[in-house]
Amino acid sequence: MIYRFRAILDNDTEDDIFRDIEIRETDSLEDLHNAITQSFGFEGLEMASFYISNEDWEQGEEISMYDVSEGHNDTRTMSETILNTVLDQSQTKLIYVYDFLSMWTFLVELAEIVEETEGTDYPNLMFVHGQIPDSAPEKTFEAENFDDDLNEFNDDELDVDDYSDLDFDENWN
Known part of the structure; x- marks a missing residue:
């Protein structure tokens, strides 16, 4: 079977920028990563991750390019994760982040699961709409209870020059 995806640049402009891509359900997330980066004109050399998402586009489990957990936990990587093991008709959404410095x-x-078309090479870029900007759209991040966390410390009680409560030797070198 063939999975048809629409990859939409998450931006705050009025212009929609997206690519429609066909890929085999038995290909890996790494294959989808390569198809997306190529279709948007990226070199594909930067770190990237997919995140399983719910209907409200909330970020869930991360599936990264490389296992950077250093053995501390089980993480899935793109190359080991087959599309049909994370996506089907009931689970259809992923968030894809490319280049963690720019945060594309x-x-x-x-969008659709169809039969393979004989004579078509996959992955297949079906449709292109909009031009990607020169730099990634700026993101605004909201930290929950950020002000509450800052106010947790009373400035009168905090003495940055007092090392007596710290568990280290201030003259260590």
Whole structure:
């Protein structure tokens, strides 16, 4: 079977920027990563991750390019994760982040599952709409209870020059 995806650049402009991509359900997330980066004109050399998403586009489990957990926990990697093991008709949404310094963010949705067309090479770029900007759209991040966390410390009680309560030797070198 063939998965048809729409990868939409998550931006705050009025212009929609997206690519429609066909790929085999038995290909890996790494294959989808390569198809997305190529279709948007990226070199594909930067770190990236997919995040399983719910209907409200909330970020869930991360599936990264490389296992950077250093053995502390089980993480899935793109190359080991087959598309049909994370996506189907009931689970259709992924968030894709490319280049963690620039934070290019894409909403990737499985739009349709169809039969393979004989003579078509996959992955297949079906449709291109909009030009990607020169730099990634700026993101605004909201920290929950950020002010509450800052106010947790009373400035009168905090003495930055007092090392007596710290568990280290201030003259260590």
